[in-house]
Amino acid sequence: MSTIITPELVDLDLPSADRAAATRALAQRLADAGRVTDVEGFLADVAAREEQMPTGLEGGIGIPHARSPHVAVPTLAFGRSAAGVDFGASDGPAHLVFLIAAPASGDADHMTILATLARRLVHASFRETLLAAEDPEVAAAFITQEVGS
């Protein structure tokens, strides 16, 4: 569990009905992996954050995220949607969705991993590689390598 993401936490065919469905699918994966202790509680925290301001960003990405007491370890779930999921970005739906989960009281070292991930997200090459990744193993390995954890 030392890596920020594993192949089990990747969903290359994300439910695309709306952002709640997409987020729930990814959160469930985190819970199944034992990284989130309470799916409903965590989703409520994510929704609260999403209420403040939609997390969709230009370039087709959505980054629902929260710091939550229901998170055991800083972690990430990654989903891809060919149809796109609306995350409120001005230029259209998100094709890449990163659900970022941080413990409420994580120490700075752990947070640094998430910070590194966030920094990678703005690079077009990072996004393009993930759009092209053919299976979850490749995607997870690529993210892990990029984040350097």
Add this chain to the structure above:
Amino acid sequence: MRLVAVTSCPTGIAHTYMAAEALSEAAKAAGHEMEVETQGAAGATPLDPAVIAAADAVVFAADVEVRDRDRFAGKPLVTAGVKDGINRAPELIAQAVQQAEAAPSGSTATEPVPAAATTEQHAGFGTQLRGWLMTGVSYMIPFVAAGGILIALAFVIGGAEISTKVDGGVFEGTEYPGIPNLSDVLGEAGVAGLMYAIGSTAFSMLVPILAGFIAYAMADRLGLVPGIVAGLLAVEIGAGFLGGLAGGLLAGAVVLAMKRVNVPRALEGITPIVLIPLLSTLIVGAVMIVVIGEPIASAQTALTDWLDGLSGTNSVLLGLLLGAMMAVDMGGPVNKVAYTFGLASLASGELTIMAAVMAAGMTPPLACALATVLRPKLFTDVERKAGETAWLLGASFITEGAIPFAAADPARVIPPLVAGSATAGGLSMAFGATSRAPHGGIWVVGVIGSPLLYIVAILAGVAVGTVGILALKAQRGPVEADPEVAAVEPAAAPVAHRAAAAH
């Protein structure tokens, strides 16, 4: 160019770092050096004060209050939401570079606030308010300079009748119809008329720009619409720059409050684009017209009636009073009553009152200009530059030249200016100076009766105003850096009689 940035967001785990990365990359791509302080959950490592001191401009991409923002006081600043930091990083970098280039050379080299001082100085309301006002003033000053100098030159070239020629009215017994179609202005009133028309147009934007950018400083881009509309309405209802100042602050406050409201998800998308601009403009506009406009109109009527009752009594007293009124709001409702009173007296052949009013209107910019020369340390860089133009504007009876000073620090500037203008007005009456021109300042000295004593009256008023400003400002002590002015080319300051005169 060397830039610094601070990024922050509510959760502090994603946007903060994405914006930091995007800004760094954009800066690098544009060939600039940039250091970013991420105020996020992984802890913030404060920027080295030396790095801040060396920076040419600052970018805040933040959705929550930037911590210890006093560290950046005086630097050209671009503020944006954290998402803009991600989505529009190259644009923000370009804006920062532009601001750094436009900034007065002194401001980039301002001394850093010592690190130890930052915690105590944590922006009190007074500091914040001053920062907002200075931002509005700094955007307004180029309009003052461009418009004021054009108008002054128009008087120099075209004589005192130029404004009447363009706007219509009676001057020296000749009735001018005005020039309804602006495109005829060059043919009918010559180059001076053209310059007057252009200058007047630039001048008409003073108060809207002041109000708009005060609101912008408070509430970012969403503040602009209600702020500018509040300024336009302030002009329309005759509330002058003080009305604009109040309207700008109100607009900023209303937008800030609206941003805090949680809206239903369904409305989220249109909130910043439609709902906030619509509602804030409606609210602020209604307040300006109904709450401020009505009382101003009735107060003006009452003041005018009162002045009418006073005429014929003690003329020196009347001069003192009219003089004080000219400087109270420089183009606002009180100024306008005094100026209109002067015009009416002129029309009825009573020439001393017009002279007193004009003397009192020339004093404020001259007093401000002189004060910046005598004790430059008491003024910000922006103000000192405004002082340079204020000489010409004061000499031309363009009272608006003092507005940048008055708007930036009303409590310490307006009372001395009122005292100075009252002195000038009272002395002018005492000397029995007369004026056959309703404007033009020193350039119409040929139609002034007792010109030498008239100039003495003006100089005495300037002396009183200058000494008063310096005394009050010295109490506060020298200014350090300008509080986060979104810097613009500083230039000059214009005046008010145009608003007063034209109606």
